Amino acid sequence: MSIARRIELVALAFVLAGGATAPVKADLIIGNFQAGFSGSGATSVDLTLAVEFTTGSTAQSLADATFILLIGSGTTVTATLHTTNAAAPDAPGAVLATLMDQGPATLFYEPATFSAASPIDLEADTSYWIQLTATGGDFGFAVNFTPPTGPGATYVRSYFSDPFFNGALRDTFLMVQLNSAAVPEPASVVALGLGAVGVGLACRGRRIAA
Numbered sequence: 001m002s003i004a005r006r007i008e009l010v011a012l013a014f015v016l017a018g019g020a021t022a023p024v025k026a027d028l029i030i031g032n033f034q035a036g037f038s039g040s041g042a043t044s045v046d047l048t049l050a051v052e053f054t055t056g057s058t059a060q061s062l063a064d065a066t067f068i069l070l071i072g073s074g075t076t077v078t079a080t081l082h083t084t085n086a087a088a089p090d091a092p093g094a095v096l097a098t099l100m101d102q103g104p105a106t107l108f109y110e111p112a113t114f115s116a117a118s119p120i121d122l123e124a125d126t127s128y129w130i131q132l133t134a135t136g137g138d139f140g141f142a143v144n145f146t147p148p149t150g151p152g153a154t155y156v157r158s159y160f161s162d163p164f165f166n167g168a169l170r171d172t173f174l175m176v177q178l179n180s181a182a183v184p185e186p187a188s189v190v191a192l193g194l195g196a197v198g199v200g201l202a203c204r205g206r207r208i209a210a
Contacts, residue, residue, distance in 0.1 A: 029060050030150035031177030039172055041165050042140035048161035050092050050131035051176055053153040060122040060152045063181040064115040065099055065130050071107045072138030079114035082129040091159050092129035109142055119181040143172035
């Protein structure tokens with residue numbers, strides 16, 4: 001095989017196997033995002049709010065949680081994953097993991113995404129709470145009239161540490177979206193496989209020529 005032909009095969013393999021970044025897709029676990037939101041709650045008092053969900057028959061891998069939030073200057077917001085609480089089932093239990101805030105310091109009812117340092121394994125047929133804790137300043141959150149739904153989990157209930165919100169938001173649901181870890185799109189997997197084949201053919205041609 002000529003040198004030019006070998007170079008052509010190697011170049012083709014490079015393009016197929018990784019010359020461009022392989023697109024990825026994060027799968028929805030559960031959520032109720034929409035174009036707008038039905039209402040909101042706001043407070044300058046420290047507040048904890050949470051959503052309980054139960055995974056389906058398939059285990060999940062939690063990558064991030066996104067909420068629509070108002071975060072004032074000086075306000076600290078943390079997101080944590082919790083177990084259920086057998087002693088007080090209407091509130092979150094022990095902390096399992098802390099998610100990192102990836103957004104700006106202040107927001108005005110905009111998406112705020114909290115990402116896991118590494119994907120968090122969620123067992124099948126198990127209940128968890130995703131919790132937000134706001135301290136030190138103005139804080140607000142969006143709600144709508146549709147409960148979170150998704151292919152990976154079902155909604156159970158909401159929790160607010162301030163009794164006022166439990167009553168005022170009785171018929172609404174905190175806007176939240178939980179995503180699983182991103183995986184390569186099927187077309188990308190095929191392209192990577194073809195690229196590997198191309199590299200193999202180029203190497204085989206080199207051995208024959210030698």
